[in-house]
Amino acid sequence: RFAVVVDPLGGDAEKADAGASSGTIFSVYSARAGGEEGGTRASVLRRGEEMLAAGYVVFGAATQLVLSVGRGVDGFTLHPSLGCFTLTRPQLRMPHTGRFYSVNLGHRRQWSEAMALHVDLVSQSKSLRYTGTFVADVHRTLLYGGVFFYPASSRRPRGKLRLLFQAAPVAFLMEQAGGGSACGAERTLEIEPGTLNQCVPVAFGSRSDVD
Numbered sequence: 001r002f003a004v005v006v007d008p009l010g011g012d013a014e015k016a017d018a019g020a021s022s023g024t025i026f027s028v029y030s031a032r033a034g035g036e037e038g039g040t041r042a043s044v045l046r047r048g049e050e051m052l053a054a055g056y057v058v059f060g061a062a063t064q065l066v067l068s069v070g071r072g073v074d075g076f077t078l079h080p081s082l083g084c085f086t087l088t089r090p091q092l093r094m095p096h097t098g099r100f101y102s103v104n105l106g107h108r109r110q111w112s113e114a115m116a117l118h119v120d121l122v123s124q125s126k127s128l129r130y131t132g133t134f135v136a137d138v139h140r141t142l143l144y145g146g147v148f149f150y151p152a153s154s155r156r157p158r159g160k161l162r163l164l165f166q167a168a169p170v171a172f173l174m175e176q177a178g179g180g181s182a183c184g185a186e187r188t189l190e191i192e193p194g195t196l197n198q199c200v201p202v203a204f205g206s207r208s209d210v211d
Contacts, residue, residue: 002031007165009024021061023133025055028052041196053067055068093177098209100128100129103128111153145179147206156199159183175189178207180204
């Protein structure tokens, strides 16, 4: 038996009306015994390194599925005539470094001085790419490398991305593709969530860009 965690549809209605991409993120754990609600919570409130599988679907110009069952990462594209996903990117591997960085610079004044200086340093060697749709930005980072940030801020001192629904599944995919993910000094997959909606500041991307 399995327990599945789903972030059903990322991207707000305003972005959808403007034709921007949206996406769904999911992860799979082995189910633990217990009452229905208690068993489900116990099954998913675990470190991401205990995950069995993770993936996301990007709804955009093409519908793309990116999936890992713990043996690398494969990319699939929905075939419009057949109505099924076909393997189009077998065994995706991230480049060791990348040309792009992704972060919402509109929040810069809310960051710590150290974080602002770090992003300034990154911007000297990389070009900014940011859509505001989490799954789309993650997908680009996975394909082309670089780094995605969602740092802590004065408004959101614990970050915005939810560990269980967003950060851990993406970290699993990044590591399976040869990249990395960190929440400050901690490896994202080693953090055990205390609540279903616990948020974390996080960075994902190419191994050298995250380290």
